[in-house]
């Protein structure tokens with residue numbers, strides 16, 4: 311049964327995760343039952359890439375889990391995102407920051423946010439460029455309804471997770487600089503990096519949120 315596979319996947323993954331590191335289930339395309347199974351098995355942070363896909367699941371499950379937005383967010387979706395998510399990992403522009411601030415003010419809610427860093431400087435990827443992060447952080451810091459809590463990065467996709475290491479290291483470096491940059495309202499504590507094939511390297515480079523999809527939701531192949 312699927313829920314049994316998920317329970318076994320969670321168990322074997324959690325053995326591999328040091329204390330203090332949060333496993334977030336990347337739940338895109340998964341059914342309500344699969345998401346319920348992963349929560350049942352002990353994963354309480356769930357990430358979605360699309361607001362519309364997340365909304366019915368969040369409404370069905372509610373506060374048994376902490377809901378993270380991990381996909382690119384357009385400012386015209388800021389309202390639904392603000393209403394549904396507990397944390398937005400993919401803030402990357404002033405336009406989006408302003409839209410989220412407006413919606414969170416309306417909801418009288420303070421939203422924890424991470425800045426997504428385009429650590430690979432990829433032209434087709436979202437995220438702020440490394441040199442843009444500090445200015446964006448300062449602007450977020452001046453707002454009443456957003457609280458900067460850290461950074462997120464994807465990095466370029468590689469077969470060999472070692473190839474991801476420099477991008478994780480770059481992002482950790484930006485994180486460390488932000489910690490000594492004199493932000494007053496920020497509460498820097500999250501570094502979200504690493505996926506099914508790269509979470510070990512990410513943790514070695516300082517990640518304390520790892521975003522895992524395949525390894526939680528799919529039957530293990532013999533060679534993994």
Ligand SMILES: *Cc1c(COP(=O)(O)O)cnc(C)c1O
Pocket residue numbers: 336338359380381464504505506507521522523524525
């Ligand atoms: C799908 C996804 C993941 C997880 O990827 P897997 O390789 O399936 O573990 C992590 N982060 C984001 C932003 C994703 O979209």
